[in-house]
Structures are given as C-alpha cells and as structure tokens.
Amino acid sequence: MRKKVSIIGAGNVGATAAHWIASKELADVVLVDIAEGIPQGKALDLMEAMPIEKRDSHVVGSNDYDATANSDIVVITAGIPRKPGMSRDDLLNTNYKIMQDVVGKVTAASPNSILIVVSNPLDAMAQAAYKISGFNRERVIGMAGVLDSARFRTFIAMELNVSVENVTAFVLGGHGDTMVPLPRYSTVAGIPITELIPEDRLKSLIERTANGGAEIVKFLKTGSAYYAPSAATAEMVEAILKDKKKILPCAAYLEGEYGINGLYVGVPCKLGTRGLEQIIEIKLTAEENASLQKSAGAVRELVNVIGC
C-alpha cells in the first residue's frame, strides 16, 4: 500500500509541499484547508500534472479530516503567514488557536501518524502540537533547521562560487532571529568554512541567514517564503518514509539534551521510520552554548505566553 501524507493548510507552503512530495512520488497526498474549494482545486490541478511528470501519486483535496484518515505523516502548515514588519512572534496567538483546532482533528483521524509542524512561530507551534496531541516526542517534529541551513548553504555557495552540493551547514537553536549557525561545523567539500571565508564576510552571511525569512517577506510584501520551506518539509517527509536515518536539523522536544529541558529547540536529529530516532549531541564552545541558551530562552518566552 502506498504511503499517505496529509497536509493541513493548502496555502503556499502546503500546496507547494504537496507539489514536491507528489513530483518525487513519495506518497499519496491529501490537502486540507478551511477555505472551500482551495484544497480541491489545487489537488486536482496537481493530479493533472502527474501524467506529464510520469508519477502515480494521488492528490486529493478536502475541507474534511475524514479524508486524512490513517495518514503516515501529517504536515501542519495551517496558519496566517507573516506580513511585512510582522515578526514570527506576532503570529503567536492566532496560530496557536489554529493549532488547537487542527491538531485535535488530525490526531483523531490519524492516531498513529507522525506530525511535522511548519506553522510559525515554529518552535512554539511544535510545542503546542506536542502538548495538544499527547503523542510522544518521536512523533512530533518541527521543520525549521533544514530551511535555515539550506539558506546558509545557498549563501556560502554563492560567496565561494561552488556547487551547493559541496556545502553542508549546521544551524542550531530556535527558528528566528536568535538561530545559531555553527561555522565550525559547516563545510565545503569537507573543509570548514572558517578556513575559506574571512570572518567579517562570514558574519554577514550568518546575519543574512538569520534574517532569511524577513528578506523574502520584504520582497513579496504579501505572504512569506514557500518554495524553500516546502522543499525542506519534503526532505523530512522523504527521510521518514524511506527510513533513511538521515541527520537533519529539526525542532525536537529536548529532555535534558544540550542542558535544555521541556522545550522544542532546533538540534541535529536522526529521522527514520519512527520519526525522531535520535538527537545528536555535539560539544559546543562556551560562546556557542551561550547563543543556544539565549535562543532557547526566546522560545521559552513564547511557550510561556501560550501556556504550553
């Protein structure tokens, strides 16, 4: 039987995630949204692309969670996106209410699913989904680090004029201005970028990465980034469905790892068929650790506001 991935929120990120997942033939896809006609229309449009793409993924759209029954993975992108001048944190209360609505229905229809949370503010929404669902932490994972590190990789590749395939990058912490890119662990063909990029340039690439979402919001004016966020989501879906045991930076519920307890923060995670299969702990310098703790503090503030 084919795998089933449901995506809640058929907006830009959700529909584009459906596009990547179907075009890679990873699973059948169900798109759900409160807006009538939108998930149905986008799903049918994607289905009609499948003969051209030579893929047999089925894509259906619905306003009803019955269609999502027994999904292997449910991706949650429902929410309002960031508007210019709006921080991710401004979204907190609105998207928390949406999360309360969505997670209850998702877990009732797919009690054995793995949840990938994409809605912002990411770490707080992942924590909300974890608490509302009652799932164990292996089955509630937040998408942020794959996107943040992809942005960092893009800027490194542009800076050095090398293939993006040569670049790996390491980003820790919450998804936001306090994220912690780790140059020591970021490499080009195995060479740490600290050997290749002067410190002042590196600092500006790190700043650009931390502001990567806002840079796109400023261009788009209405709405926020969606191609890279949805591609990042599809990479996580693929790692889980194919049991790849792939190490990706994701938001995970920490229980003492990195000295952080009871909080979703971005860390290196091994993803496989059980979802989050392992959190990889690496040694940090005092400065790196201070940045990570500061980032966790920012997440903790949001989580306290919504009482999760």
Ligand code: APR
């Ligand atoms: N149930 C289902 N769908 C909902 C609900 C709900 N309770 N509330 C809102 N939605 C839907 C909207 O109707 C809309 O179609 O969520 C969709 C969001 O799509 P967009 O507005 O296009 O936003 P998008 O760019 O996809 O971003 C979605 O992901 O990256 C984050 O910050 C971003 O939180 C935002 C989310």
